[in-house]
Structures are given as structure tokens and as C-alpha cells.
Amino acid sequence: MKRVVVGLSGGVDSSVAAYLLKKQGYEVIGLFMKNWHDDSVTISDECPWLDDSNDALLVAEKLGIPFQTVDLSEEYKERIVDYMFNEYEKGRTPNPDVLCNREIKFDVFLKIALSLGADYVATGHYCRKDTIIENDKEVYRLLAGKDPNKDQSYFLCQLSQEQLAKTLFPVGELLKPEVREIAKEQNLITADKKDSQGLCFIGKVRLPEFLQQKLQPKQGYIIEIPSSEEMYRKSVPNFTSKQEELEFLSTKYKYNVNDGKVVGKHQGAHYYTKGQRKGLAVGGTPEPLFVIETDVETNVIYTGQGKSHPGLYRKALFISNDELHWIRPDLKLDVDEELQVMARIRYRQPLNKATLHQVDSGMYIVFDNAQSAITEGQFVAWYIDDELVGSGVIS
CATH class of the missing domain: 2.40.30.10 (Translation factors)
Structure with missing residues (x-):
């Protein structure tokens, strides 16, 4: 009887994952990861980890499986939160959910599970895994989930063969409504629970406030670049090599403040990301403004009108x-x-x-x-x- 440790998050997907594994004859252990303590930056009680851990406990009791909570907040702060601050400071926009899977769920958590004698870890992700033989060697494939609306393979895009070898995705073959149906039939408390939103484990966060813990507000200008700007009409040169063409196609537009007009002020270019529309607080334009570039060196945000602006x-x-x-x-x-x-x-x-x-x-x-x-x-x-x-x- 193989032993599986399920990351029980207090949501419906991981609850059903645990139920399905138990039904398939695995010895199942439920583990809740506590990764965040600071409630001051979460919006209202959108991510009350206490409620989540209680729900996870009730699910484990209902399924008759052992349950414990592990506190990974130190590792989470070090590997995810510090990385986020660092990236935003450099003017990049990190994806903490992808990182959280690579660094926390399928690394720190996986090691804890293996130390408990587990053969596998399992999560409630909507994706699938299969095994093929290539050159006499087992190769693991990460496949999209059956539910096109819920496919979460993207969030696991940094996993390795070693991590996949030890992982199971029990709900990957199901559609979300089917998962809720199973949870209802089994009277699991999470059956009708809303899907969690926001940062992996932190919940809905007011990002500027969250980032202000480390990155100081700093007033700067919002510049609007007209879509008729000369640089958008430059002709494609004749390339002497493939490399030259690739460099040309991937080069982003370079702006300076004289390319457009000042339409407002912001509290720090590092709080904004490309494509962002909300939070600019600039009105009076025929079409909404979108961020087309941020410059953390000069602390300037460049914007353009409408979602078809060429700068995007x-x-x-x-x-x-x-x-x-x-x-x-x-x-x-x-x-x-x-x-x-x-x-x-x-x-x-x-x-x-x-x-x-x-x-x-x-x-x-x-x-x-x-x-x-x-x-x-x-x-x-x-x-x-x-x-x-x-x-x-x-x-």
C-alpha cells in the first residue's frame, strides 16, 4: 500500500484529491501548509488561513486520515516573498504562484512528505501526468488538465523530472463541476467553498501596500505616449543574420519623457506592471490608459490609450x-x-x-x-x- 501525503489547502480540489486517493487504496496523510502570518496586508479576511486549516482538518476527520499542520513561513518568506520584492525593485513582475510550486509545494513540502515515508505527494491541481519510455528510460510528461476552464499546468511549468516522479494529480481527469459533485456526495465541508484568489498562500493582497513593507513610495510622473508616435512606424530593416532579426523582433520600445505628455503622478514605478489598467487614477481620456512600460531607474510610468495601443x-x-x-x-x-x-x-x-x-x-x-x-x-x-x-x- 503506497503512502501519499496530500497538500490539504482547505479548498474543494485538494479535499477531493485526498478522497479519490483513499478510494484508490493509497494510505493517505493530510498536511496543511501554513506559509503566512502577516494579516495586515491581506484584504479583509479574504485569506483567513485559520479557517482554511480548520476546513482541512474537518475534511481529514471526515475521510478518516491523519492530519497535521506544517509551518513553512520562514522558507516562504525567504524563497517567495523576498524574491518578489527583489524582482519588483528591479522593475520586473514576478509570478509567485509558479515559484511557490517549484520552491515550496514540490520542494520543501515534498521533502517533508518523503521524510514521513511517503512514496508520493498529491495536490488538487487541474493537470495530468503520464509516463513514456524514451531510450529505455522512464520519462514523465506534464499534461494539461481535462477541464479547459481550469487547466493549471502553467503554474507547474518549472517542475523537474525528479519532482514529477514523486507527484500525483488526482483531479486532473475531472471537470470542476464533477469535483464539486463528488465533494457534495461525500458531505465534505469544502463542497461549495469559493475558489481562493490572489497570491499563493497569502490570498488577496493590496499589492502596493504589500510591496510598501520593503519598497518605499516615491512620487513620479505618468506619461501618455500617443499611438501615432514615430517609433511605432519604423520600417523593418534588411537583416544580415537570423540573430539580428530575432534581436530586432524582441527589442522593446525605449521611451523618454519628451515622447509624450504628463497626465498624472504615481507613488512608485515599481508598483506597476505592463498591461495594467487599474490603479492609475487618471481620467478624462477617450479610451482607458494602459501601462505600456515602467522605468524604475527614472521612476516614470509610460501609458497609452486603449488595449490596441501599439506600445503594448x-x-x-x-x-x-x-x-x-x-x-x-x-x-x-x-x-x-x-x-x-x-x-x-x-x-x-x-x-x-x-x-x-x-x-x-x-x-x-x-x-x-x-x-x-x-x-x-x-x-x-x-x-x-x-x-x-x-x-x-x-x-
């Missing part, structure tokens, strides 16, 4: 070698190799056709269609059919 769009991005990750190392590209894939630059974004180009210093991804708000610090993930094969941090 770019066809290519670059990932440096040290931030490139293959879930399937056997598919890794050599220098000058190309690969056709489907890719997304954020969760919930529909997959887009793209081509990977490996060069000496890293990898370019060129999309068939220009993408809105390609944001440094975020993760891009690429798929072949419904398998997520690799990912990287946008440089």
Missing part, C-alpha cells in the same frame, strides 16, 4: 540560458535548432503558435501574432499538443 505589442521575447527550463530535457534544443510549439505568456491566456530559436546566450520565442504586454519576470510556457514541455523567465 511585440512579436518576440528572449529567455537567457540561466532562466530556461525544460520539463522534458530530452527535447532540449541545441544552438541554431528551432521548434514549433504552442505557447502562453500568462495563465488563462489561450495558447498561441510560436517558434523557439536556440542561440548561444539563450532562447528566442517568436509568435505568429504579436502578443500584448510581454512582461519581464513573468513565465512563458510552451506546449506540444497538450503536453507542457518547457518554460522560462521573460528577460
Whole structure:
């Protein structure tokens, strides 16, 4: 009888994951991760970890499985929160949920589970895993969840073969309504519980307030760049090499304050991210303003009107070698190799056709269609059919 430790979060997905594993004959242990203590930055009681841990306990009692709480807040602060502050300070926009899976759930938590004699850990993620044999070796594949509305494979885009080997995703074959139905049938207290929102384990956070713990407010200008600006009309040069073309396509627009007009003030460029619309507090424009670039050096935010503003769009991005990750190392590209894939630059974004180009210093991804708000610090993930094969941090 194999032993599985389930990360019981107090939500419906992990509750049903535990139930399904028990039904399949595994010896199941429930573990609740407490990763955050500071309630001062969470909005009202959107993420009352106390309620969540109580719900997790009640689910464990109902299922008749052992349960305990582990406090990982020190590791969480060190690996996730400090990293977030650091990235925002550099003017990048991190994705804590992807990181939390790589560093906390499938690393720190996984090690705790293995120390309890577990064969596997399991979570309530909507994704699937299978195993194939390549060159006489077992290779694990991370596949999209069956429910297209809930597929969470993107959040696991940084997992390794070693981590996948020890992981189970029991709800990956189900649709969300089916999961709720099972929870109702089993009278689990989490059956109708709302899905959690916001930061992995912290909940809904007022981001500026959260960041203000470390990053001081600093007043600067909001500049509006007209869509008729000359730089958006520059002609495509004749390239002497593929590398030159890739560099051209992935280069972002460079702005300075004289390119547009001052339309307002902000409290710190590091609180804003590309594509952001809310929180600018600038009115009176025919179309809403979107952030098209932030400059943390000069503390200026550049904006443009409307979601089709040319400053939002770019066809290519670059990932440096040290931030490139293959879930399937056997598919890794050599220098000058190309690969056709489907890719997304954020969760919930529909997959887009793209081509990977490996060069000496890293990898370019060129999309068939220009993408809105390609944001440094975020993760891009690429798929072949419904398998997520690799990912990287946008440089």
C-alpha cells in the first residue's frame, strides 16, 4: 500500500484529491501548509488561513486520515516573498504562484512528505501526468488538465523530472463541476467553498501596500505616449543574420519623457506592471490608459490609450540560458535548432503558435501574432499538443 501525503489547502480540489486517493487504496496523510502570518496586508479576511486549516482538518476527520499542520513561513518568506520584492525593485513582475510550486509545494513540502515515508505527494491541481519510455528510460510528461476552464499546468511549468516522479494529480481527469459533485456526495465541508484568489498562500493582497513593507513610495510622473508616435512606424530593416532579426523582433520600445505628455503622478514605478489598467487614477481620456512600460531607474510610468495601443505589442521575447527550463530535457534544443510549439505568456491566456530559436546566450520565442504586454519576470510556457514541455523567465 503506497503512502501519499496530500497538500490539504482547505479548498474543494485538494479535499477531493485526498478522497479519490483513499478510494484508490493509497494510505493517505493530510498536511496543511501554513506559509503566512502577516494579516495586515491581506484584504479583509479574504485569506483567513485559520479557517482554511480548520476546513482541512474537518475534511481529514471526515475521510478518516491523519492530519497535521506544517509551518513553512520562514522558507516562504525567504524563497517567495523576498524574491518578489527583489524582482519588483528591479522593475520586473514576478509570478509567485509558479515559484511557490517549484520552491515550496514540490520542494520543501515534498521533502517533508518523503521524510514521513511517503512514496508520493498529491495536490488538487487541474493537470495530468503520464509516463513514456524514451531510450529505455522512464520519462514523465506534464499534461494539461481535462477541464479547459481550469487547466493549471502553467503554474507547474518549472517542475523537474525528479519532482514529477514523486507527484500525483488526482483531479486532473475531472471537470470542476464533477469535483464539486463528488465533494457534495461525500458531505465534505469544502463542497461549495469559493475558489481562493490572489497570491499563493497569502490570498488577496493590496499589492502596493504589500510591496510598501520593503519598497518605499516615491512620487513620479505618468506619461501618455500617443499611438501615432514615430517609433511605432519604423520600417523593418534588411537583416544580415537570423540573430539580428530575432534581436530586432524582441527589442522593446525605449521611451523618454519628451515622447509624450504628463497626465498624472504615481507613488512608485515599481508598483506597476505592463498591461495594467487599474490603479492609475487618471481620467478624462477617450479610451482607458494602459501601462505600456515602467522605468524604475527614472521612476516614470509610460501609458497609452486603449488595449490596441501599439506600445503594448511585440512579436518576440528572449529567455537567457540561466532562466530556461525544460520539463522534458530530452527535447532540449541545441544552438541554431528551432521548434514549433504552442505557447502562453500568462495563465488563462489561450495558447498561441510560436517558434523557439536556440542561440548561444539563450532562447528566442517568436509568435505568429504579436502578443500584448510581454512582461519581464513573468513565465512563458510552451506546449506540444497538450503536453507542457518547457518554460522560462521573460528577460
